[in-house]
Amino acid sequence: MLCPWRCVLEPERVGLCGVRMNRDGELYTLVYGMVSSMAIDPIEKKPLYHFYPGAPIFSISTVGCNFRCPWCQNWTISRASPTKAWLEYVEPQDVVRLMKRYGVPFLAFTYNEPLIWYEYVEEVAKLVKREGGFNVLVTNGFACREPVEELAGYIDAANVDVKAFDPLTYLRVIGGKLEAVLENVKLLREKGVHVETTYLVVPGVNDSEEEFRKMLRWHLDELGPEVPLHISRFFPHYKFIDRPPTPVETLVRFWELARNEGLHYVYVGNVPGHGGEYTYCPQCGKPVIKRFGFEIFEWNLTLDNRCRFCGAQVHIRGARWREGSTAG
Ligand SMILES: [Zn+2]
Numbered sequence: 001m002l003c004p005w006r007c008v009l010e011p012e013r014v015g016l017c018g019v020r021m022n023r024d025g026e027l028y029t030l031v032y033g034m035v036s037s038m039a040i041d042p043i044e045k046k047p048l049y050h051f052y053p054g055a056p057i058f059s060i061s062t063v064g065c066n067f068r069c070p071w072c073q074n075w076t077i078s079r080a081s082p083t084k085a086w087l088e089y090v091e092p093q094d095v096v097r098l099m100k101r102y103g104v105p106f107l108a109f110t111y112n113e114p115l116i117w118y119e120y121v122e123e124v125a126k127l128v129k130r131e132g133g134f135n136v137l138v139t140n141g142f143a144c145r146e147p148v149e150e151l152a153g154y155i156d157a158a159n160v161d162v163k164a165f166d167p168l169t170y171l172r173v174i175g176g177k178l179e180a181v182l183e184n185v186k187l188l189r190e191k192g193v194h195v196e197t198t199y200l201v202v203p204g205v206n207d208s209e210e211e212f213r214k215m216l217r218w219h220l221d222e223l224g225p226e227v228p229l230h231i232s233r234f235f236p237h238y239k240f241i242d243r244p245p246t247p248v249e250t251l252v253r254f255w256e257l258a259r260n261e262g263l264h265y266v267y268v269g270n271v272p273g274h275g276g277e278y279t280y281c282p283q284c285g286k287p288v289i290k291r292f293g294f295e296i297f298e299w300n301l302t303l304d305n306r307c308r309f310c311g312a313q314v315h316i317r318g319a320r321w322r323e324g325s326t327a328g
Helices: 092-102 114-130 145-152 167-174 178-190 209-223 248-261
Strands: 020-023 026-029 037-042 056-061 106-109 134-139 157-161 194-201 229-233 266-269 287-292 295-299
Touching: 026 114, 056 092, 092 114, 106 114, 114 134, 114 145, 145 178, 157 178, 167 178, 178 194, 178 209, 194 209, 194 248, 209 248, 229 248, 248 266
Parallel strands: 056 106, 106 134, 134 157, 157 194, 194 229, 229 266
Antiparallel strands: 020 026, 037 056, 287 295
């Protein structure tokens, strides 16, 4: 009941996620605790710009995915088989121990699709909450409603990809269902999860202004102007190595469009040095957080995240992270 695909499996076969197998009529996950990557990243890399800015975040993944985006930048793990890939079993308690050792109270389930190793994510996330830490999902948002609803109780923040705004593109190119993703974005918000969305602009796939405008309309109507939107630059990966990166002009045009439509926090991703990396005050328009790539180099907010120039509240959950700070 986890994945909307509901694959019907012959004995010894895995579903299209590659990580759940029919063994003698019972469904097994092959990736519980099987970790493919572990790293400490800046939280801005997820990307999350409005959740404990500047924090380091412990990040873990397994293999597999229930989508098949032909531009996947992590295809070496998203398409890997759990029986062939080099994976290391890590006890849930050991994730928490490692986080403590490095003094990092934030944990991201990222790099591959976290919802497909649900049981482990939930187990680890519970332990993290028990220790006063914070859990983050970087997800395609494609799972059934009930499991997302349950997991949301342990999740503090999520970045969800809205990869296109055409159901046919989702179905034919990405291998997913737009409607389910949109419903889960709303559900996470309703459950109190801090949500940011990412729209990766892939030339020839989802870069029409009409489609982007539809996405903006939905974002404004269903999420509201204060939910951050990351408009991200595509670079050639996996099966899409024959096309150039997204022209910066397209990204800037979409960025301006989104701001003009009334979104308060719009970002251009993967274009270091562009003003679209800054957070602007929704009231006076002045830059309140200046970033270069994942680095913050100027901070114009008060301790309660108000604009230093005009006093307006800027929608940021949590304080700026400082070396030696404890979150909360
Ligand atoms: Zn201001």
